[in-house]
Amino acid sequence: MRKLKYREAIGEATVQCMKADPRIVLAGQNVDDHKGGHGTTTDAFRVFGPSRVLDIPNSENAVAGIAVGAASMGMRPLVVHARADFMFLAMDGLINLAAKWRYMYGDKGGVPVVMRGIVGRGWGQGATHSQNLHSVFGHFPGLYVATPASPADAKGLLVSALRNETPVVLLENRGLYEIEGEVPENPEPVPFGKGRIVRTGSDVTIVAASLMVQEAERAAGLLAEQAISAEVVDVRSIRPLDEAIICTSVAKTGRLVVADTSWARYGLAAEVAAVVAENVHGALLGPVRRVTLPDSPAPVSWPLEEAFHPNARTIAAACLDVLGGDPTLPMREMTDITAGFVGPY
Amino acid sequence: MRKLKYREAIGEATVQCMKADPRIVLAGQNVDDHKGGHGTTTDAFRVFGPSRVLDIPNSENAVAGIAVGAASMGMRPLVVHARADFMFLAMDGLINLAAKWRYMYGDKGGVPVVMRGIVGRGWGQGATHSQNLHSVFGHFPGLYVATPASPADAKGLLVSALRNETPVVLLENRGLYEIEGEVPENPEPVPFGKGRIVRTGSDVTIVAASLMVQEAERAAGLLAEQAISAEVVDVRSIRPLDEAIICTSVAKTGRLVVADTSWARYGLAAEVAAVVAENVHGALLGPVRRVTLPDSPAPVSWPLEEAFHPNARTIAAACLDVLGGDPTLPMREMTDITAGFVGPY
Amino acid sequence: MESGKRLLREMVRIRCVEEVLADLYRDEQEMRTPTHFSIGQEAVAVGVCAAAGPDDVAYCGHRSHGPYLAKGGDLRAMVAELYGKATGCAGGRGGSVHLTSPDTGFIGATAILAESISLAVGAGWAFALEGAPRVAITFFGDGAAEEGAFHEALNFAATQRAPVLFVCENNGYSISSPLRARQPYGTTIWERARGYGMASRQLDGNDVFAVHAAAREAVEWCRDGRGPYFLELRTYRWREHVGPNWDYDEGYRTKAELDSWMERCPIKVAAAGLSAAHPDIDEEVAGWRREFRQEVLDAVTAAKADPFPAVADLLQGAYES
Amino acid sequence: MESGKRLLREMVRIRCVEEVLADLYRDEQEMRTPTHFSIGQEAVAVGVCAAAGPDDVAYCGHRSHGPYLAKGGDLRAMVAELYGKATGCAGGRGGSVHLTSPDTGFIGATAILAESISLAVGAGWAFALEGAPRVAITFFGDGAAEEGAFHEALNFAATQRAPVLFVCENNGYSISSPLRARQPYGTTIWERARGYGMASRQLDGNDVFAVHAAAREAVEWCRDGRGPYFLELRTYRWREHVGPNWDYDEGYRTKAELDSWMERCPIKVAAAGLSAAHPDIDEEVAGWRREFRQEVLDAVTAAKADPFPAVADLLQGAYES
Numbered sequence A, B: 001m002r003k004l005k006y007r008e009a010i011g012e013a014t015v016q017c018m019k020a021d022p023r024i025v026l027a028g029q030n031v032d033d034h035k036g037g038h039g040t041t042t043d044a045f046r047v048f049g050p051s052r053v054l055d056i057p058n059s060e061n062a063v064a065g066i067a068v069g070a071a072s073m074g075m076r077p078l079v080v081h082a083r084a085d086f087m088f089l090a091m092d093g094l095i096n097l098a099a100k101w102r103y104m105y106g107d108k109g110g111v112p113v114v115m116r117g118i119v120g121r122g123w124g125q126g127a128t129h130s131q132n133l134h135s136v137f138g139h140f141p142g143l144y145v146a147t148p149a150s151p152a153d154a155k156g157l158l159v160s161a162l163r164n165e166t167p168v169v170l171l172e173n174r175g176l177y178e179i180e181g182e183v184p185e186n187p188e189p190v191p192f193g194k195g196r197i198v199r200t201g202s203d204v205t206i207v208a209a210s211l212m213v214q215e216a217e218r219a220a221g222l223l224a225e226q227a228i229s230a231e232v233v234d235v236r237s238i239r240p241l242d243e244a245i246i247c248t249s250v251a252k253t254g255r256l257v258v259a260d261t262s263w264a265r266y267g268l269a270a271e272v273a274a275v276v277a278e279n280v281h282g283a284l285l286g287p288v289r290r291v292t293l294p295d296s297p298a299p300v301s302w303p304l305e306e307a308f309h310p311n312a313r314t315i316a317a318a319c320l321d322v323l324g325g326d327p328t329l330p331m332r333e334m335t336d337i338t339a340g341f342v343g344p345y
Numbered sequence C, D: 001m002e003s004g005k006r007l008l009r010e011m012v013r014i015r016c017v018e019e020v021l022a023d024l025y026r027d028e029q030e031m032r033t034p035t036h037f038s039i040g041q042e043a044v045a046v047g048v049c050a051a052a053g054p055d056d057v058a059y060c061g062h063r064s065h066g067p068y069l070a071k072g073g074d075l076r077a078m079v080a081e082l083y084g085k086a087t088g089c090a091g092g093r094g095g096s097v098h099l100t101s102p103d104t105g106f107i108g109a110t111a112i113l114a115e116s117i118s119l120a121v122g123a124g125w126a127f128a129l130e131g132a133p134r135v136a137i138t139f140f141g142d143g144a145a146e147e148g149a150f151h152e153a154l155n156f157a158a159t160q161r162a163p164v165l166f167v168c169e170n171n172g173y174s175i176s177s178p179l180r181a182r183q184p185y186g187t188t189i190w191e192r193a194r195g196y197g198m199a200s201r202q203l204d205g206n207d208v209f210a211v212h213a214a215a216r217e218a219v220e221w222c223r224d225g226r227g228p229y230f231l232e233l234r235t236y237r238w239r240e241h242v243g244p245n246w247d248y249d250e251g252y253r254t255k256a257e258l259d260s261w262m263e264r265c266p267i268k269v270a271a272a273g274l275s276a277a278h279p280d281i282d283e284e285v286a287g288w289r290r291e292f293r294q295e296v297l298d299a300v301t302a303a304k305a306d307p308f309p310a311v312a313d314l315l316q317g318a319y320e321s
């Protein structure tokens, strides 16, 4: 199969879906410019022009409500935020309107708004330009929330989102944008609520999301060198969450490490641990480990930023730990997965 | 000790702290009127007048930033929201400014903003007037988040908040406002990050927050009638979370039920399960049960609303379940704990 | 029926509905949903909605009964919604603040301030994109005009020249808070709308004929592709902010102030205006009152007999089924 | 030094600092922090901050270097912050968009649009409560003026008569988006501020003497308890939105447009204005350039020699210690 970059896959899905469905409109700050949402909106603008690919004012709050209003009249707005952090300002429209619409108006129809948020990563994005809001959105019934970790999923989940009657939040890590992978040419939907076994293994389960899936894969490689067989599960969608794939894997391996791009408290890693504690409690042979952000805002300074983000090595160390091994085992240096995102900004 | 209602305890803490510290200003929509934030701001307005108890425009977003700005100049703003749901609009100021301020400006000082959000409960508050945002705020380092469950804690946690250098979010369930309890006259702070054993027991641990602490106590009563000894732990503070009190209790009882006023996914119940899975995994003799909201927005219709909220009976049933008993055991009817909050609205 | 009379009749209907429901709400304690009555403000919803076509749509805030009924919402379904019944317009899920009647173009009431403004701008944007000759109307209060979304939505609508009619129902209060405590002295909301280059007017919101005439002009303006239009309508709420009671003795306003506005009751004003041409208008109004009283009582009887939603359906509508 | 010269000198300083840093930023790839240069816009920060007293405070958005330096922020600490060093003004935690210098009254730069507006209103509110004769200044762009917080904060400040000087630095673009795509044709930002009953003016933001005169008037107005004041200053960004490069060939603007603004370079304009009284002003400027070039190079050398924050201190500042 031909390969595409993650950002190219998003751009392709957008164009294909917009061609197939005239109700889709793309809106976002600066989506029509030479950078085109890091290349994710450039083609759409070229093909569909300014009426369907709209550069909008800096008005995240109203724009969320505007998107819902347009959806209530049959449009399918796809809204892009250059940083997921700006979506705090869109939260009222997303949570209080979009997520609840179908229910609170008596199940007469939904408002299929799709909102993409790009999670900043690297080059000192800092405390307010790098937050991962998936568990926050995932707390609220009425939304679908997904965090594609591969080019194929970036395309397939966006295709699902744009064909769906449920509002969707897609959180894309900027650190994945330059990653290449096989992507089907046709717009094949990846369903919400279905995880993916990225790599099978028998000794320990690593459940991960977004960029951490890539790091988990590399961690599994490191562990394999030490004859440890790690199974890597990509949840893909945060809501609905594929409980079965998690439980089946843990039932097999008996060990669980969860790797997330966000903080531990009330995050994805907590939820995965809870799902296991509820459903396959007896299968667990040891404690669960959460590999998450240290409990502080994101720093800017390069060495701090490096230390801040979990990676293959920290994931592998956590696996060794739950297996009762020596977690300080020296492991070789690895290049930064997000190396594609370098300065100058 | 003399008894106060929950809402009176809040009002008393406010007046005492404002007397002691001239930097405290209270701001909120309609805080100066005859209802006075359900009686929590009436006394403060009478004592301090309109310059220190300010009725403000309907501008939740800017007001959060304004509070932080005032705090950056040495004030201690106490902002009240009549419904916690409005705080989605305040989230940028709370998360992107207040929570990160000290860190992102290099630890030169904090912005001790205190924000109270009243969680709607009962009388058909519905989908957008009854949400519990504690786990959402709890996800982000930099804040303290607490959910007082008793009059004494309503006072003590507010006192702590108003003396603290860290921004604080206090979420108060409207269903608790009419509850009475012993409250010290003096403004004695209840520290953040310290849970409370509400009732000791040996068979099962019920970890709960806010209104669910009251329900958990009643559940323990029901269980006692069946010779089951339940320990009830009130986390009190959502961030920091008292991991030790949870783990100690579960290490003793071997069984865990978590009762929360919000949804299961990425919520308090998930976090408590994760803490146990990380720290005292071996102690658990059975699966964890989460007693939380059904996975839908809040309905209005009376029978649906009744079914929507967890209560003593559902908590007790979950305890029986984790103990391997028959969870359908008939139990007597109980009056609604939140009966103090009736219509007309 | 002649247009003037139709407007009056519609106001009488809404008044009767709300008065009957307010009494029952207070006495029965069975409508368990926070309810914001619009008694005294009927001319706004009636004058504006009568100017809208069937394909035009409306959104409003918490004070929802007037716009819902004026835009053709079914009374029976509204009453059932207040009683939390399965037959309610929102299936008992939404309550008073989430009335909806998509078939007649009343898309929805919302409980968070200013959401109705953004929503209507979104609808107007959709119409502009489709080139549909439709207009989106939003009703909101003076208090909602303080929200950031007000500014963002007006700016968006004006920039995109979306066919949106903004109707600011200025009753002088946000709950108990008077305008002067919340907005700068000497300024007006309609003039702020001018700052977006928008056609904007202020007028007496208790004069249904003036409201209707202005709204007709405004709707045509929007429909002609000339961009959005803003109307600020001065009116007054008679009852308490939320709930069925009178609250003029609670301190935030005076009985004298209320009385002065009751003098200018929109129904009284309209009837007086029609009395020259229709000397028997007062009797006609009295007849309508009886008719509508019966209509609402029938709706109440029916709603009470209706079933509650089944608890087994608690989750229905959370997601597409 | 005479005031006019001082203003020019301060602009030359900021220009030199930014030009040197932009080159290093591009060539070294060592300042790992998204950086928004204000080259071409110096007159705004300099003219306004020179009008402020030492007890007055300022907040600004992402385009932070100008206001930080003009309000007395330490150059060395700023450079160290860009290099992510422990000696940075924010200890390496904040980067270019979170500069801070509380001692000189530059409280903070923020990276989320319009936060700086709310923050300054909060500071002004605090001053009003204390009765302190202090003024809070906020710098923000034309793009930030589209955020809801702009409206909410202006309304709050005007209602409370808080001593806040709003400085809208209108450079015509929000990243690549021109004003006409984002705000209604034929409207202005400063006139919208009038909608809050606020004293408001627009003027040439490249004329530092005009800016300074207007800002002095505005600061006095605020200090006298007459409420907030709004200044919209038209100016132009020379470099790309974020980063050190030129981007006039990327399609969203023309070289001709840039050239026309470079013709109106604030430094050039100010020097020309002073040349009658100071015929040797150009040589003086050249001397200052050399002086400041050296100053910033020294700061760079020092910053580079400084230590990074210790990884062991990663959590420091998340909470009070």
Ligand SMILES: Cc1ncc(C[n+]2csc(CCOP(=O)(O)OP(=O)(O)O)c2C)c(N)n1
Binding pocket: B029, B058, B060, B082, B086, B089, C062, C063, C111, C112, C113, C140, C141, C142, C143, C144, C145, C171, C173, C174, C175, C241
């Ligand atoms: C964002 C938000 N803030 C606060 C509230 C609480 N609230 C409900 S109605 C209301 C008063 C609004 O006043 P106005 O818009 O003038 O409408 P009116 O009630 O006068 O018709 C307030 C403050 C809310 N629903 N949403």
Ligand SMILES: Cc1ncc(C[n+]2csc(CCOP(=O)(O)OP(=O)(O)O)c2C)c(N)n1
Binding pocket: A029, A058, A060, A082, A086, A089, D062, D063, D111, D112, D113, D140, D141, D142, D143, D144, D145, D171, D173, D174, D175, D241
């Ligand atoms: C709430 C929010 N939305 C979007 C952004 C992304 N953003 C950063 S700077 C910028 C342009 C702002 O333009 P303007 O306010 O005119 O300032 P300028 O860059 O022109 O100085 C944008 C859109 C942001 N930082 N915050």
Ligand SMILES: [Mg+2]
Binding pocket: C141, C142, C143, C169, C170, C171, C172, C173, C174, C175
């Ligand atoms: Mg009002």
Ligand SMILES: [Mg+2]
Binding pocket: D141, D142, D143, D169, D170, D171, D172, D173, D174, D175
């Ligand atoms: Mg700009």
